[in-house]
Amino acid sequence: MNTATLKTSNLPLLPVKGMVLFINIEHPVVVGRPRSLAAIEEALKGEDKSIIVVTQRNSATAEPGREDIYDVGTRAYIHRMERHGDDVVSLVLRGSERVRITDIDTSEPWLSASYDVLPLPDDNSDETEALHRDVIDKAQQLDRMKAAEWPKGLLTQMLQTLKDPMEHVYVLAYLLKLEVPKQQAIHEAPTRAEGMRLVHDAIVHEIQVLQLQEEIAAQAASSVTAEQRQYMLRQQMEAIQKELGEDDGENSEIAELKRLLDTSEMPEEVAKIARREVERLQKMPAAAQEYQMTHGYLKLLVELPWNKSTQDKLDLDEARRVLDEQHFNMKEVKDRIIEHLAVRKLNPGASSTILCFVGAPGVGKTSLGASIATALGREFERISLGGLHDEAELRGHRRTYIGAMPGRIIQTLRRKGVNNPLILLDEIDKLGHDYRGDPAAALMEILDPSQNSTFRDNYLDQPFDLSKIFFVTTANTLDTIPRPLLDRMEVLRLSGYTEEEKVEIAKRHLLPAQLKEVQLTAEQIKVPDDVLHKVVRSWTREAGVRELNRQLARIIRKSAVPFANGVTTPVTVTVEQLTQLLGPERHTDDSLRRDPLPGVTTGMAWTEHGGDVLFVEAVKTPGGKGLALTGQLGEIMKESAQTALSYLWSQADKLGIDPEVFQNSGVHIHVPAGAIPKDGPSAGVTMATSLVSLLTGRPVRSDTAMTGEITLAGLVLPVGGIKEKVLAAHRAGIDRIVLPEANCQDLEEIDAGVRQELEFIPAVNLQQVFNAALTSASSTGNAVQPQLFTREPRQPSPGAHP
Amino acid sequence: MFYATSWKPATDLFRAGNDWLIKMELAGVSPAEVNVHAHRNVLRVQGRRRDLYLQSGYTCHKLEINYTDFERSITLPGVIDAGGIRTEYRDGILRIYLRTL
Numbered sequence: 068m069n070t071a072t073l074k075t076s077n078l079p080l081l082p083v084k085g086m087v088l089f090i091n092i093e094h095p096v097v098v099g100r101p102r103s104l105a106a107i108e109e110a111l112k113g114e115d116k117s118i119i120v121v122t123q124r125n126s127a128t129a130e131p132g133r134e135d136i137y138d139v140g141t142r143a144y145i146h147r148m149e150r151h152g153d154d155v156v157s158l159v160l161r162g163s164e165r166v167r168i169t170d171i172d173t174s175e176p177w178l179s180a181s182y183d184v185l186p187l188p189d190d191n192s193d194e195t196e197a198l199h200r201d202v203i204d205k206a207q208q209l210d211r212m213k214a215a216e217w218p219k220g221l222l223t224q225m226l227q228t229l230k231d232p233m234e235h236v237y238v239l240a241y242l243l244k245l246e247v248p249k250q251q252a253i254h255e256a257p258t259r260a261e262g263m264r265l266v267h268d269a270i271v272h273e274i275q276v277l278q279l280q281e282e283i284a285a286q287a288a289s290s291v292t293a294e295q296r297q298y299m300l301r302q303q304m305e306a307i308q309k310e311l312g313e314d315d316g317e318n319s320e321i322a323e324l325k326r327l328l329d330t331s332e333m334p335e336e337v338a339k340i341a342r343r344e345v346e347r348l349q350k351m352p353a354a355a356q357e358y359q360m361t362h363g364y365l366k367l368l369v370e371l372p373w374n375k376s377t378q379d380k381l382d383l384d385e386a387r388r389v390l391d392e393q394h395f396n397m398k399e400v401k402d403r404i405i406e407h408l409a410v411r412k413l414n415p416g417a418s419s420t421i422l423c424f425v426g427a428p429g430v431g432k433t434s435l436g437a438s439i440a441t442a443l444g445r446e447f448e449r450i451s452l453g454g455l456h457d458e459a460e461l462r463g464h465r466r467t468y469i470g471a472m473p474g475r476i477i478q479t480l481r482r483k484g485v486n487n488p489l490i491l492l493d494e495i496d497k498l499g500h501d502y503r504g505d506p507a508a509a510l511m512e513i514l515d516p517s518q519n520s521t522f523r524d525n526y527l528d529q530p531f532d533l534s535k536i537f538f539v540t541t542a543n544t545l546d547t548i549p550r551p552l553l554d555r556m557e558v559l560r561l562s563g564y565t566e567e568e569k570v571e572i573a574k575r576h577l578l579p580a581q582l583k584e585v586q587l588t589a590e591q592i593k594v595p596d597d598v599l600h601k602v603v604r605s606w607t608r609e610a611g612v613r614e615l616n617r618q619l620a621r622i623i624r625k626s627a628v629p630f631a632n633g634v635t636t637p638v639t640v641t642v643e644q645l646t647q648l649l650g651p652e653r654h655t656d657d658s659l660r661r662d663p664l665p666g667v668t669t670g671m672a673w674t675e676h677g678g679d680v681l682f683v684e685a686v687k688t689p690g691g692k693g694l695a696l697t698g699q700l701g702e703i704m705k706e707s708a709q710t711a712l713s714y715l716w717s718q719a720d721k722l723g724i725d726p727e728v729f730q731n732s733g734v735h736i737h738v739p740a741g742a743i744p745k746d747g748p749s750a751g752v753t754m755a756t757s758l759v760s761l762l763t764g765r766p767v768r769s770d771t772a773m774t775g776e777i778t779l780a781g782l783v784l785p786v787g788g789i790k791e792k793v794l795a796a797h798r799a800g801i802d803r804i805v806l807p808e809a810n811c812q813d814l815e816e817i818d819a820g821v822r823q824e825l826e827f828i829p830a831v832n833l834q835q836v837f838n839a840a841l842t843s844a845s846s847t848g849n850a851v852q853p854q855l856f857t858r859e860p861r862q863p864s865p866g867a868h869p
Numbered sequence: 870m871f872y873a874t875s876w877k878p879a880t881d882l883f884r885a886g887n888d889w890l891i892k893m894e895l896a897g898v899s900p901a902e903v904n905v906h907a908h909r910n911v912l913r914v915q916g917r918r919r920d921l922y923l924q925s926g927y928t929c930h931k932l933e934i935n936y937t938d939f940e941r942s943i944t945l946p947g948v949i950d951a952g953g954i955r956t957e958y959r960d961g962i963l964r965i966y967l968r969t970l
Contacts (some may be wrong), residue, residue: 091874111929114919115937148932161873163937225872238872 078142079106080119080171080180084126087250088141089237090162090187096120098156102130105177107145107156116145119180120160121168122251133171139185139255142166165254187233190258198263199232205270206239212277217242236262243269304352321349324365332374337529341368356469364466367473367527372480376487376535380444381412389442394435395572396818400424400559404439421514421538423495423553425545426561427791429611432541435561436491445537446488448479453494458504461513463526473526476513476533487535495552496542507549514538514555562790563610563678565821566798570599577616584620585627592626593639594619601642605652608798610678610791622648666761668840669772670753671796671804672745673788678795680772683750684737685757691733698738701746707777708736711755714781714833715762722837724762734758749786751777752805752836765841772796773805773840781833785809790816797821805830805839876935878914880943887969891943896961897922897934905956905965907949912967915940945969 081096081103088094098104110118121140128135147159166182203226210222222242226235240253249269256262328341344365351358380386386408390401403422410417424432433449440447455461463474472478480486498506512518513533521530540556542548564572578594602622607614625648626638646652666685671678688695694712696705712734719726736754738745752775760767774792776784785807794817796804808829814822828839883890893914895903903916918936947969955966 091872093871093873108928111932112923114921114923115917116920116932117937144937145932146935148929150930241871 076181077172077179078113078117078119078182079109080121080140080168080178081106081110081143082123082131082136082178083120084123085247087122087240087247087254088120088143088160088162089241089250089254090141090165091234092237092241093146093159093161094241096158096160098158099154100129101154102177104154104156105175106179107148107158109175109177109179110145111148117163118143118145118160119166119168119182120162121180122247126247132173136168137251137255139165139167139251140180140182141254142182142184185257187231188257188259188262190260192260195232195260195263198260198267199235202235202239202263202267202270205267205274206235209270209274209277212274212281232259233262236266239266239270243273245269308352320353320362321345324348324362324369327369328365331369333368333371334373337368337373340529341365344368360466360471364526367477367481368529370481370484371477371527371531372484372486373531375485377445377485379408379411379415379487380442381408383408383412386442390438393438393441393576394431395575396564396568397431397435397561399816400435400561403557403559404442408443419516419534419537421516421540421556423540423542423548423556423558424561425542425558427563427610428543429609429613429616430561430563431611432561433491433493436489436539436541439537439539440489443489443537446483446485447491448483448488449491449493450475450479451493452506452510453497454499455506456499456501458506458509459525461506461509463524465525466528471526474509474524476522476536477524477527477531480531480536486532487537489537489539492538492540494542495540496544496547498548507552511549511552511555514540514552516555562816563794564612565794565818566600566603567820568818569603569607569612569615570596572612573599573603573615573619577612577619578623581616581620581623585623585630587623587627587630591630591637592623593637594622595639595641598640598642598645601645602649604798606645606649608653608679610794618649665764665766666757668753668757668760668767669769669796669801670750671772671774671792672750673747673791678788678791678793680796680799680801681745681750682739683753683757684739685754685761686735687728687732687761688735689732691735693733695733695735696737697735698740699742699744700738701744703748704738704746704750707748707751708754710777710779711751711758714755714777714779715758717779718781722759722763724759728762734761747786748776748784749774749788751775752783752830752833755833756836756840759837760841763841765843767840768803768842770801771803771805771840772799772801773836775805775807775810775830775836777833783807783830783832783836789813793817793825794821797825802826803828803839805836807831875915875938875940877941878939880941882943887947889945889965889967889969891965891967893941893963893965894961895939895958895963898939898963900956900958900963903956903958903963905954907951907954907967910945910948910969912943912945912949912965913940914943914963914965 081098083096086094086096098107106118110116119140120143121136123131123136125135141162142164143160143162145158146161148156150156165185165187166180167185168180168182170181172179172181206222206226210217210220213222222239225238229235229238236253236256236259240250243266245253249265253262253265253269256265324345328338328345331338331341333341344361348358348361348365351361383405387401387405390404394401407420424435426432436449437447459474461474461476463477464471473481476490479488479490492510495510498510500506513522516534519533519536522533523530545553545558573594574596579589582589582592602618603615606618609615622640622645626640629638640648668683670681670683672681673679694709696708700708715722715724716726716729719729736757738750752773755777756767756773759765774786774789776786778784789806789810790813793804793814802824803826805828808831811827811829814827828835830836830839879894881892883892891912895916895918897920898916898918902919903914906913906915915938917938918934920934920936950968950970953966953968957964957966
């Protein structure tokens, strides 16, 4: 500044209120106080119209003295001046220099000040530089935010024109309209560093305030508009729905749901959720996917039988009558059902037991389930678990999935409309499992009486009481049922039927059903008992009655042909016609080997399809060594063959075997049929007998079958599946059965008729077995060829357990 | 504008080839206090006006004339021949004759 060195000691003083005049800033002032007017008068007498402007500390002070004004003021030029009347003058002042007031003279009508000029600060530091740059950045930001208030780009342009950092500071301090003390502090700042820091603080503060202000304004605006928008949209939606004719549909659907909700007996917690969902539903357009989903869910909630049950029929005599009517025999199972009813009668709150029927196919497990339901007067539903490998099938999918559905159990309850049906879980031994989860785990929860009162279906997402359901499961074998699952069930074995039983079943159930199929009566097609016996014996070999049913169906079908051609004379099926109707006999009684070679023994096996007889053949292999085993034998069976051979060796002299045999030749044991895998210890006696027969040359009686595990000491240990084995042997025409003595109690289960036709020889040790089975006559073994037996060609089936 | 370091006199500009005539309204300015300076193609005129015609007994009712420092810079299309600048002050107008190269 060209006047910087000038040191005017004295100039008129103008105290101002509410403002600070910065250097190079032009600012209007209105003056009315007499002393101020006098000061201006005096200043205008000067050749450059300069005056000292200083800010009052307190704008209320009317006649400020030395103490009432700040120390640092501004030397200013009066740029414009205009008088309005006598005592008001408006001015435009332009700041020129900062001055420090040293003294005030009050002797004149105006105040006059002695002052020192303060030079513009020119200190430099990195910090100031950094602050300065940030201030410029912020100023540009501020420029954008204040676009409505300031001419466009005012500040940016200004900061570009000006060079001195302090000029920036003063311009900003002026434009930010800070409070007077802050403005004064900036004005007084002795260094750039301080000035810059103060203005930086101010500008940051200003930006924050502006942002906050914008937010508040935006919030206020949006809260109003959101409500208005919703209202408008709703109005539009109503109009659209009216146009589309959906209006009534939606309302009546929801009204229906509400009505059902009120009448439903669901628990209060569930009802609460249901009501909430209905409210949600009302706000949705009917076309939304969410609407369909929620509607489906609510439909399920109101339709589920939360508290609806059928009354159990607890008449024990009536129940027994129903069971007897629909199923022949099965005493054990029927007794168990009656017991169950008795318990229910005494204690209606007793938890349901879970029954598991195990037995060969076709023995009537599934239909028995239906009969129980009838006897109890409960609803019946069958769920097949065979091949089920997705846990969600039982437990449902979460509602978040598209197309989600409740699990089978909940679906069943909804369909049946009661919470205590009898549910038959069929083929529980054929459950699968894969990466989608293990359905057995879900079943465990469903079948556990202590857990299933709060069963939680994924879709339903609310606990539902399954404990009133009567669960019955069926299986062909227990081996593949997971142990923990098996533990929760009471196992009832349904063994195969005898010939007599099958004939009875055919007469009572199968034939009437088949006749009904062709709409003929028992008078029109007569099937006598002897025909049935022949069919059972020669065309079927099974534990159940499925094959029998098929054969009977063929007989009835073929016999019905003449009726279709208009013939009306009754027909009686005879035994002689059977070959013509059914083809050649499949199974013959002489399937046994008559006059067999030494080394061939009849054994008995238990299979999943019931029992069967099997043969063990042994030959010497001269020059060979040791024991060769063929016929798909498992480890246990191989070991029992080895045990048998070792036992014989050890007892060679007692049994009359030439010990040389063991050194000169090997032994080969084969168990047909070669394609069927076999395992288990119960062929031990059979193999031992075969070997003895072979090595002593005494043939085994062909009318005798045997079973039993052996030890090296020659003991005969008990085995399982006696009933099935005996029945199979009986079917095959065996007369005598050698069995472990410990198994004799199992014979109780067998029908008395069968028992009477057979001779049972209990054995404790192998010697007793040999005595019973071997003929005394020695045979050379090559005189008679063994008569081949006809046997139904069979596919390999999984696992036979001799 | 609220920001100013000095006032700017009104200026006319005339051209005759490379010869230029610049007129500035500088009434009441003592020529001794006007400084004309050329640097390359910019002509800068600065100075100071003082109110030297004060009459005692009168009070000011309106003030429109700018006193104190003034400054005006004029950018020309060619470099100014600094040695050939001639100034003339008459009737309150400052005339500056110059040539551009």
